[in-house]
Amino acid sequence: MTEEEPKLVKSAQRTIQIMELLGAARGPMTVTELHRRTGFPRSSLHQLLHTLIAMRWIESTADGTAVGVGPHALLCGTAYLDRDPALPFATRALELIGDKLGYTVHYARLDGPNVIYLATRETIEPRRATSRVGRQLPAHATALGKALLAELTPREAGELLPGHLTGLTDHTIVDHEALRRDLEETRARGYALEREQNTLGLGCVSVAVPYRIPATDAISCSIPIAELTDEEIDRVAEVMLDQAAALATRLRAEGIR
Template identity: 30%
Template structure:
């Protein structure tokens, strides 16, 4: 009797690892690290960038050459500093086109800045952080400013707490099991206390960052909802505590909450009953 042995079949699902791509993937990781480091600064020379990324200067210079060939980074001969290139802007604009809130919300943000006299911010929820994606600066000489792309912890951010207040119970429970980092003397690090504050935020429709991230700065925020009734973004007014006084919080809270509702409506969003 002839025995026929069937060839062993590889389970479907994850593709077979191609070891020849390992070096390419490592280079890509390093190049992305360079872009991220440059995005955090207004310009770095080769030595500074090498130290920031932990890469040897020769490797950093080689990868910079590749990125520069695609206009993702630019080099200033006068200062010998590298910075983000024009092609990175074009790529970033694709994110703006995909997220209609950035365009639809801008007029309402400008109006809110003019009414309150304070800087207005828009941030999106990303995992357990908020990422600032748009800002309308006020005209005051002393004002709050966030770098676009800057991330903040949810529990120490006005927008972050507004989003936490609308988070599904299972997701919120998962967050509250994580360590809550203390950033200032006023940062709420006790899970039970934070949970109580989130209940209050949910009832009134707006939140306050009372010098919990930066001493001397206050922020009033509200959530923006998408078409599914999910709080996926938020807006805020931020400024020094000397101007955003406790006496102004109720008025600012209502103004921010109403503006957030307008933006939600503009993008087809709504708060679920």
Template identity: 45%
Template sequence: MSEPGGVREVKSAARTVELLELLAARGDRPARLQELADRLGVPRSSMYALLQTLIAHGWVRTDITGTTYLDSDPRVRVVRPYLDEASQALGETIHLGRLDGRDVAYLATRESHEYLRTISRVGRRLPAHVGALGKALLAERPDAELPAGPYEAATPNTHTSRDALAADLASIRARGYSIDREEGVAGIVGFGFALRYDNPPLDAISCSVPVARLTPGHEGRIVAVMREIRAKIEGASAAAGGAVHWR
């Protein structure tokens, strides 16, 4: 007989414990997503979701590059070399994020050569209206899909009303990329570019730079480099066989 609460809930709790025990037994040896899924006999998508939850709550950490558990994601594998290229060209922090409901999950990060530290880390989730990644992806969708608001404010510059966000999204569509001027983190400006290998796009890349280092010339170079990187990623994805439905 099923116990109160339902068998699915008990199995989920047991799977979480089994995963934590498996990781603890490995010590400092990293594990890949597919390896963990195989060991516990669960779908890769389920393992990914479970790991992301544990990462977000601080029970599991990624390796120094922040990509240990995402190596089996074909999108991340395609994008990763281009994140390195953008980081080397610009010397700024580069992110890859994925829209998941009303949030953006950070899938990969390359830190600034200047050792800039922002709040965004792999496994972290932020509301899509807050930063460059999320706004770039929201702009690829009709405004009718926006929630009514008011929205949570991360800084005094965050758009907290539907009308203000919709006006910004219209500018993003006309411009071709998003700009986050201290809306997610005080002192940080971000530039976001949707990756159109899905329709509508689910993934985006961004470049984050401190306000103190952002001159008009540097901003122009960031936009030019990130546009080129986006084109390279989309071309590489098409060459790899188009859309990958990895979930």
């Protein structure tokens, strides 16, 4: 095994692919659907599923026709959150921002070409936006992701992104040149902005939290599109820039990198 090209264990790789598919699915998936999505031989797929069920990483539906994520997958996911030293401070920052602005706010981390939501503070108002912890979205389709991509050089951002940019709505930027221009605007103004690029009816303002260089984490505020005026964007951005800077200062002071 060389350092440049580590050899991957096929069975482990396939197991992780199955778990990631089930984790991203909206509900349980049938074996037929998993076979179609993975292309794994049916015999190998059945063996892997039986093992995962026995280990309680996945579980069967009551009628036995489909499988979904099991309780041990939750234990593994929450362990990641529990050991992250930045999250208690980030959660407090979300509470302060939510109280000031009255909108749902999120904290997320760049993970390759995606962002993963690590914390959410929801407003109690009916207009709230819900995004569960653990949710993963393409970085190019979110203000959170664009705030973090803008922390990279254009070349670094380009190398991180896939060749084909998936559209989540008709408003998602799927052209690399258009995205490059959007990231330049983000760098210039200091925050990212998107309008209905991943959820219809909602816009978002996001700011990177620069306790690491380049920043890996960001905070965002979801705003109903009808309220996303220039004045409201300015108000939200000012609060978030202040809170992101304060959070970064606190994390560095705590020795968290």
